[in-house]
Amino acid sequence: MAVHEEEENRKMRYPVDPNSYMILQKIGCGVSATVYKAACLPMNSTVVAIKAIDLERSRANLDDVRKETKAMALLSHPNILRAHCSFTVDHHLWVVMPFMSAGSLHSIISSSFPDGLNESSIAVVLKETLNALLYLHDQGHLHRDIKAGNILVDSDGSVKLADFGVSASIYEPNPSNMSSSMLSSSHLWFNDLAGTPYWMAPEVIHSHVGYSFKADIWSFGITALELAHGRPPLSHLPPWKSLFMRITNRLRLSDYDKCKKDKNKKFSKSFKDMVASCLSTDPSKRPTAEKLLKHPFFKNCRSLDFVVKSVLQGLPSVEDRYKEALQSCQNPQTLVHDYDVDDNDEECLADPVEKQRRISGWNFNEEVLELDPVYPSQNKENDSKRVRFDGDKIFQDKSGVKDERNSVTASLCEIPSFFLEDTHAHNELENKDERWGKPHMDVGTQSNSGEAGIDLNTEKNEDILANGEEQDCELEPPSTDDTPMVAAAPLVPLLRVIMGSLDDERQVLLNLIDNISVGHIELKHEDQIQHTIAQLSLQLEQERKKSSDLETELELLRQTMTIAETDKISKTNSSVECNNTVGSNTTE
């Protein structure tokens, strides 16, 4: 089946010289790459997409770029975007690809379906994506960046998975990627941090434990949520922050509101079940792509025409969407996913680090089709002691947040310590869970008493187990909270990411200094400097605004906390679970 298309592709040769292409329009733009719609003149002006990667600005080294183009040339499947050809034009690499006229699912959602797609359409596009994933995994490839922004749709409803910028092959010897012998397939463990934060599986973030194909399945599950809700979980946070949230967490008001709205949206049992299976914290409990394809959710799937009718009709063109996004938003970084330009790692790291509470994983809440955090401390009896003991510390912590904003470095120093301090936020969290409409269980209590939760979904028990297991592989002694050095180990890759961004900022400053010092000598550059100053003051203005926004949010959060606190007291008496928790607290 795929063979025919493949052979056809191999026969059709796109010219490898820039003069054969006529650029029609810009349709996407990131920091180091731009995507154009273009016509290939010698081929009857066939419309193509050209991704122009600036090899001077691209953070990735040439080897990574080479790996991506090679992967794209060697993968062939109807659901995978394959490059027609690639060649360099001065210091840009042009990758010529089929033009997918409806753009990425991310762009479709943000332009026309802010609350998500309907379930039947989700089933169709996910099934197509899953076909691609099955093929990739069968070929020994991990995609490592599955998300709506990398799923492209054509006008006929056909779906292709794109962007192999961070993909990896188990057959490609790369000592830095592999923790064990590359000659065997059963030990396919990768250790490097790759992908986009919101969609990253817990084991990828805790990358010291290694991950494999199942990490793609997690991202697939997050993508399902993204399509259902119009955004991935935690997406209100900047990406690097969402990484912290996966290990450290505090949920926000905006999330609850969103959640309530979504409750009107009914999702089928099979959809919830499918997503739940993908989001199991234990990778080994997640189904393979092959198994997932057999899930009832994908049975009786509608045809591609259905997607055309229910999603694509009346949709603004990719070009118009890009223009609109340009106008409505000053910040070009949000445009990154309009087609499939990816520069996630370059995104805003200017925000200060906020103290967050540590969690060890996520429980998928099937009822509301969202992720709930799991806190490691819940397994530890002695922790409840600390909760009470340090209860009043929470507010102190928060007043500290303001000061941290002054300097990123200052807050960076704080990172190891928030493991210590923020595990005390136990109480508030329970209140929050009540607001989610799902009574929160104290896991430790539950496992001790042997009683199953009263109105917990079936998945819950498994997740508790999974949670326990994950803790094991984190190699954390029960007294984690007292040994920040050990707890900080999984953070090392994240810290590196932040370090990288600091380096970038440093570079920007260095460039500025260079510019200015050059300007001293040659006054010709005065205009340039003025321009830079104007830009800088604009940035400063934006930063100020951001900071004030954050402060308002913080204020709101504090109010919620207070409300939540009172809420909790009133609910404690009526709720069995809370009684349990309180019981265990008082007995200590």
Next chain:
Amino acid sequence: MYTDSSNVRIGCLATNMKSIFKSKPKTPAEIVCRTRDLLVFLNTNSSSTTFREAKREEKLLELSQHIRELKRILYGSTESEPVPEACAQLTKEFFKKNTQLLRLLIIFIPKLNLRACKDVTQVVANLQRQQVQSRLIASDYLDANKDLIDVLISGYEEEDSVLALAYGSMLRECIRHQSIARYVLESKHHMKKFFGFMNLPNFEIASDVSSTFKELMTRHKSTVAEFLTKNHDWFFIEYNSKLLENPNYITRRQAVTLLGEVLCDRTNSAVMMRYVSSMDNLRIIMNLLRETSSKNIQLEAFRVFSLFVVNPNMPSDVLGILVVNSNKLVRLFGGFNTDKEDKQFDADKAHILEIIAALEPKDHY
């Protein structure tokens, strides 16, 4: 060259293709044998008009299944680790003198579909590292069949990038063997071909060539040093004109990076001393330093340039150029910065600036 078809075992041919996976599993040797028979069969019957197309398709399918099975034995699967004994048995059979399976596979690759083609590449790659009684028998086989290396190198001439990349990755695995690397290095014909391939417009292929070339120039250090000593003149004339002065940005960037790596290697110190004694070489490197549009090229060129500056036996013509340009150079390096903080680089830069500044009074007489 091919084993003639009378060698084909009738029993092997009669095996029903489905039974191989359903009935009791074949031994690795049997799978190798069957793969060979299929290849011989398909090769000899390719032009036959009497042979039915459907039958041929069936054989092709069986062949790709067998290749997949070979790969499974060598790499294991998600459920099972590869078994060393099975791998050894497979390798031994694969490289048996009259099996010639590697030859048959390499020749048949263009007729395979993408998936089988990739499987072959991975199987061949893996076999280069398999030891039988602590010997890399793949190396022995290739030593006796060096013409296969020629076939692999000309694989880069394929327009189909799938094929070119398949040949390229097999070639890269083969030059892991020192004797094979020496064979390629010592053939001026092959080396000149590489210079041409690196300029292919197709990026996937050109960059694959570059990585093979890099492997060739860096893996077996003593062999490389010996080669460069013997072939210094023509090699660097070609290197300068075909790569460092190439109009193509990516070629220049990769070439100057590799040059720095090769010259800085301690085994190549004699080669380096000779390189930095040439005014022509200096001129080319200084041109690269002036490429303000590419910081990457500038920084890599700086690395090579430093070697000229620190040369204790600097020839007078090289010194003359440095002195004449010292002011310009100092100004240029003032603006040099790496993307990330690099204390080593900053120190090197300061050191080089110092030397250049000191050069001037010494030499104006």
